[in-house]
Amino acid sequence: MSVLVVGSTALDSIKTPTAENPRLLGGSASHAGVAASYFAPVKMVGVVGKDFPRRYINLYKKHAIDLTGLQIGDGKTFHWSGEYELNMNNRRTLLTELGVFEHFTPHLPDQYKSSNFVLLANIAPALQHHVLDQMRRPKFVVADTMDLWLNIALDDLVKLIRRVDGFVLNDSEAHQLTNEDNVFAALKKIHQLGPKYVIIKKGSHGSILSSPKGFFICPAFPLHKVVDPTGAGDSFVGGLMGYLSRARGSIDSNIRKAMVYGSVTASFCCEGFGLNGTIKASTEKIKLRYKELEKLTRF
Numbered sequence: 001m002s003v004l005v006v007g008s009t010a011l012d013s014i015k016t017p018t019a020e021n022p023r024l025l026g027g028s029a030s031h032a033g034v035a036a037s038y039f040a041p042v043k044m045v046g047v048v049g050k051d052f053p054r055r056y057i058n059l060y061k062k063h064a065i066d067l068t069g070l071q072i073g074d075g076k077t078f079h080w081s082g083e084y085e086l087n088m089n090n091r092r093t094l095l096t097e098l099g100v101f102e103h104f105t106p107h108l109p110d111q112y113k114s115s116n117f118v119l120l121a122n123i124a125p126a127l128q129h130h131v132l133d134q135m136r137r138p139k140f141v142v143a144d145t146m147d148l149w150l151n152i153a154l155d156d157l158v159k160l161i162r163r164v165d166g167f168v169l170n171d172s173e174a175h176q177l178t179n180e181d182n183v184f185a186a187l188k189k190i191h192q193l194g195p196k197y198v199i200i201k202k203g204s205h206g207s208i209l210s211s212p213k214g215f216f217i218c219p220a221f222p223l224h225k226v227v228d229p230t231g232a233g234d235s236f237v238g239g240l241m242g243y244l245s246r247a248r249g250s251i252d253s254n255i256r257k258a259m260v261y262g263s264v265t266a267s268f269c270c271e272g273f274g275l276n277g278t279i280k281a282s283t284e285k286i287k288l289r290y291k292e293l294e295k296l297t298r299f
């Protein structure tokens with residue numbers, strides 16, 4: 001079993017209160033794809049420009065990511081820049097240069113169309129629809145999003161939510177979508193939009209799942225120092241889908257463990273700029289943190 005990951009492939013310039021790092025490998029598909037690769041083979045769909053550094057392609061390859069679906073456009077790679085406040089939670093976007101992303105249409109290579117596990121990482125909902133239109137009866141589809149699409153493409157997004165099995169968003173997006181301050185009330189409203197599984201991410205406070213089997217409250221792995229949380233949400237859902245695609249049994253019987261694996265994978269992401277933290281993870285290190293989190297939450 002492999003995971004199909006579709007999303008943005010970007011160059012990220014990130015500013016924190018103590019450091020600044022230009023043109024790191026970023027994008028929702030890069031973070032999610034590398035995270036998922038610790039659990040399962042990954043097929044990726046995205047677009048980069050001619051300026052995309054060779055070393056980043058090599059990084060994908062080192063993680064055995066299938067790049068047949070990675071388009072190389074005539075122009076510059078999508079460039080995003082963000083700045084964090086002292087608390088390392090609040091972030092503002094400084095710049096978005098769409099480049100080749102502006103005219104991107106995600107074409108799926110034929111061999112991708114029968115993938116069972118599909119992660120529609122954060123991109124415009126119209127593009128996420130386009131991916132689903134090309135799929136042949138996938139087993140489990142999860143979509144992620146961001147505030148931008150709630151602001152400018154709400155209709156498309158609501159239609160997409162109806163088409164997926166799982167929908168993942170953060171707490172402020174859930175509030176924006178439902179007008180509910182209470183996370184459980186928000187989960188209920190999002191369920192009514194269609195998906196069987198809804199996960200609300202709460203940054204360093206973990207995440208909450210609402211499913212046919214009830215709620216699950218998943219902690220974040222306790223870190224003493226966050227270097228750069230960019231992509232933590234993407235790594236969470238990447239790890240989750242990677243684990244699910246390889247686990248035996250039903251989604252219901254595996255999704256809680258999958259969230260804990262997602263949470264642990266995201267913790268590695270926060271320990272370095274761009275993907276520098278995530279690439280230092282390993283299956284063994286992930287398992288150790290999983291066990292630690294298990295001990296921390298047993299009562």
Ligand code: AMP
Nearest residue numbers: 008010026027080122230231232233234
């Ligand atoms: P997160 O920290 O999980 O919100 O994800 C951050 C990633 O989202 C960065 O690597 C960015 O390159 C990517 N990103 C930022 N803006 C967009 C956008 N409009 N569409 C797709 N991806 C984006």
